[in-house]
Amino acid sequence: MTRFSKNSWALWIVWLLLVPPGLYLIHQIFPPPQIEPWHLAAYILFFVLTCLMPMNINGASTYLVQWVTIAVFLKYGIFVEILISQLTMLIVMVRSRTDEPLTMRIPFNSIMFFLISCFSGLAYLGAGGQIGSLNLLHILFYGLIFQLVSVFSNQIIYYSYDRLTGSQVKFFSVDALWDFALTLIIFPYAIALYISEAYIGIPALLLLGIPFLIMTAVMKLYNNTQLINNDLQRAGEIGHQLAARLTTDEVLDQFVIQVSDMFKSDYAYVIDYRDSNLLMLRMFEHQEFQKQSVPPVRYYKGIAGNVILNNTPVCYNKKSDWEDIVTGYLPIDTESIMCTPISRNNKIEGVLMLASRKKYAFKSHQLKILDILSTYFAVSLEKAGYVQKAIATSERCGLTKLYNYRYLDQALEKSMEKVKSGELRNLSLVMMDIDHFKGINDKYGHQSGNDILIGLARILEAEVGKEGIVARYGGEEFVIVFENYSKDLTLLFAEGLRKKIEKHDFLIQQDLGAERTIETVHVTLSIGVSTAPDDSDEPNALLRNADRALYIGAKQAGRNKVAAYAK
Template sequence: MEFSKRTKRTIVLLYCFTALPLMALLFLAFPSQPIDWLIFSFMFILALATTAIPFHIGATTIFLSQWVTVAAFLQYGAGVEMILVQFSILPMLFRVRFLTDLPYRILFSSWMFVLVSLVSALAAHAVGYQLGTTDIGMILIGASVFMFVSLTSNHIILYTRDRILGSKDKFFSRDALWDYTGSLITLPFAISLYVLQNEIGWIAFLLLGIPFLLVTYVVRMYNTVERANLALSKASAFGHEMADRLSANQIVDMFMKRVAELFPLDAIYIVDNLKGRYVVLRAVVDKEEVTIEVESESIQNSFIHSYFSRSEKHCFGKASEWREDAPDFLEKDMNSLLIVPIHRNKKTEGMVILSARKKYAFEKYQMDIVHLLSTYFAVSLEKAKYVHAAVEKSETCALTGLYNYRYLDKKLEIEQNRLDTNPHLYLSALMLDIDHFKQINDQYGHHAGNSVLKDFARLLKNHVPEDGTIARYGGEEFVILLPHMTKQDAAELGEKIRKEVQTTSFLIDSDLSKNRQDEIIYLTVSIGVSNAPEDTDETITMLRNADRALYIGAKQAGRNRVAEYNSN
């Protein structure tokens, strides 16, 4: 979390008026023993080395330097222990060295550890511990009390700080549990180091220190592999999850969401290449989806194009590595970047770009995980395209290209749900039937009839509003669904269609004429109109009402007319 200006001022005051006096107090007023500078040098080196090799359990970072600092307290007192702890801060802070408020974090950590050293030393001396003792019972008691009080007071200070800054984390969290577990592991090593160096001197640091560092390093490497395996496992699960999505939008949404959950990013972009022009297909910045309009040339002239051309992935640790060749859409305050190609049909179609304000936020293995996810992403999109094509084929009329009855039935169900949820809305239906269509087939042949149906369908499309639905109901019958349209407005639209059909010439190729020559014919159409909720509350009944109006009100009344449903 970021420190406010007020918090920064408070930290400076705390450090100046409490940390510095406490350091002097620990040196001058607390019990101490003469320092063997060779032993102290080994302690100093081991403390720094151990702190520089942390390892991770989940989101918790574990430092095991207490095995040296506790041994230093047991031997030389709180002053020497405090010095080692203060210098041990440096490797910890190196991990967050690019934060803008780093100086204040150093001062706060220094103040906190001085206070912790004071409280822990007071507690150990309160239970009777004396520096340099060889009583193993008192050594166990003193070391245990010092370590327990040190860890507990450290958590109390951090918990209080976070509460003041607005965090609502529990005091005894999972992180705290791992800290106590780490202390239980290091306590025997601290006691062993103290006892052994009193017996054999500096050789103890070689016998214990080198194996301890090696084991810590191996555990850290194993932990890194475990984290990579966990990420791979999650990536595989995400891949199956994306494969289950049927639409392209669902797949893109899922990809953006899961990548954001898996990696420490502040923004994610999908850059696509559509017929040679770059576009930012989707972008999420600070967990909010944003629309980005960017000139293709801006991306064409950036590092993105070079990696796109070579189909390469790359990880940038800081802004100076990419800022000079950056496209316009990347946020100016970003530092870390991870760029990975998206392959589709053995070609690079686009790029996935992850960015973070923190420097060196991404690890190399994460780049491979994103590449794996982008492969799942591309395959899922390809599958969705074929599924969409298959669904479209099953729901459209092959002759006219309009939706068929199967789709219409599904659409009526959707509209029914919409009307049930919003009773004040309207839905109108036009049922259209070409007059004397059988005569066209009988006189000119079925090929001519099909030609008429296709031309008639194209004419109807021009009259359907954007939110409307047009479908071939069967034979020469068609249905137009008109959301948000009153019965009167629908009847006026039907009359407009009727007049245009009556005056439109339809060119056909007659199969039944002797010379198979092109001919021009004219048509008329009969139309029935119904509305929900004016005529009924059910969409299926509305369609039947439009059908009834078509045959009774239009066909039986002479054809070539528009008839509204009348319940009387």
């Protein structure tokens, strides 16, 4: 038997021992006066209508039923008020959206409502209040006692329950202050309703009840409008933040974090639609990015697939709404889901999915807000792509696609600062020059020379990998920068590279001959090495030292050699 099952049985046993016998005793000790069926039915009708029109205050649904329950208590006494309160409990249970099972919520809330009714009703009667009195001062004084005891009893029961379950809660919370404020606001309406009904009958319920319901509906509409405006404002702020990001990775990460926080989701996923497959780009679970270990699935599979096929966002309030269609990855405790397509230039590029462990976690208007955010995201992603291409163009050699001198100069300066601050032990620079390169251009043509430069660039990239930076220094000269490489280790690398190039077959197309034949050409490198801080602590000096080693120690010594700078 699970923990929830045990707790449910315990609550139902307490309910059976307390509520039915308590109702019987209340009826025997404080029997209700003669009841006019039509009058009571009218009260119940307006009571139900009020329950069906809750207001959202401080993020929680609030039911303004006190104006009816107080009037019912003053007219019919504690027994009828308990029955009305139990009806309140049932309506609230049906309408409320929470993960806790009804088998626990119904007995707990029934007991709580019963105790609150008993405490407040007995306090009213014990203080000297009389049921059916029409003395205004009597009603105001004792009625206020009834209402205040009701509010404080509610807070005491919740506080005690949270303490027993180990929850951290303050007795005077924001919700408690709202309850007290609503008590002062609703109480005059309840007194006016009770006195008016006593003198003019059912028409009083129409005269007071209809304006009250209209006011409640208008306030609820205004409150919902405020929520939508707040979400739109937050969406605009997120859009501005995305626009400020310069790389696609930054846009992706910022978007997932901000959207997950805005909608209070437990899980957020950005799914790429590529080559008829759905590929997970970002997995954000419990406020942390996870490794993307989910295999691709076909584009028409699952919830994301339906969104792509229909090009329509969807929202599911609980697992039973979507569990028959899901085929991809979702945590087992997922309940609510919001999913929207990400489109760019009228073409679907992917899907954004938010999920929560709570039922009914997302509101209907939030799906439209999410659709707007997805548009911001797509535009920002496209802009970041253009920015990255522009940066790459300004930092790369157009021919070899290696970094250019501009980028090398900036990178070398940053690395040298790390050496000076002690963050790096060494900074080594390898400068190389293709031997007799002018002769290759003269014999085979400049296009063939370019082919050799491109081929050499690819070899350098493969040999260096992520260990260093490879740049074209100019003409047939190339530079490699290694962080935390000693001079000895760099010389070892340079010698291995020299031997590899010496043996490599470069295939070129003869441009200057009568026939455009494919020929094999071999080239050699002269290489100079300089290391900081041993040889210098300035970027330009490090370059000059490597250049000096290249020409004096390698070129003048016969070429196809590696030389280290020596003071």
